[in-house]
Amino acid sequence: MKQVYKTKARESILLYLKKNSDKRFTAREIYNYLTKEVEGINPTTIYRNLDRMCENGELLRFKEPNQESWFYQFSESHKHCDKHMHAQCSDCGKVFHLEDSFVHDFEEKLLATYGLDLNASKSIIIGRCKECGKKFKKMK
Numbered sequence: 001m002k003q004v005y006k007t008k009a010r011e012s013i014l015l016y017l018k019k020n021s022d023k024r025f026t027a028r029e030i031y032n033y034l035t036k037e038v039e040g041i042n043p044t045t046i047y048r049n050l051d052r053m054c055e056n057g058e059l060l061r062f063k064e065p066n067q068e069s070w071f072y073q074f075s076e077s078h079k080h081c082d083k084h085m086h087a088q089c090s091d092c093g094k095v096f097h098l099e100d101s102f103v104h105d106f107e108e109k110l111l112a113t114y115g116l117d118l119n120a121s122k123s124i125i126i127g128r129c130k131e132c133g134k135k136f137k138k139m140k
Contacts, residue, residue: 007049009034009041010052010053012034012038012041013030013034013046013049013050013053014053014058014074016030016033016034016037017030017059017072017073020074021074022094022095023073024062024071024072024073024093025071025073025093026069026070026071027043027046027047027050027069027070027072028043028069030046030050030072031043034046050072054072058074059072059073059074060072060073060074062124084097084098084120085106085120085123085124085125086098086123086124087124087125087126088125088126088127089127089128090126090127090128090132091128091129091132091135091136092129092132094129098125106118
């Protein structure tokens, strides 16, 4: 583990991600938010801090298929997020940590039906959460 320096940029990144711990963000989204909060912050500072936080286990880093950007999420209550599967709302970005029993059954059915051995820790299901579904129905 690298030494942790408590800088204004680092603390601001961590605070922002903690407040939004059910969502994940790209470095660009974090930078765009923090430019309003921290004077003189630059993209290099954001990337350097995000890399260190991932190395120290404070943040999770995901890369989805067909996406060029990495996604970052605060991980205090989910230290072992690389060990299970996730679902994400396509509208609001909220991340759901799927239960092991559900994933295990799903993995077994995929293997039996399609001969596909799923790597659950690198898989994500995309859908619309209940809250966004309610909003969507109201808009129709």
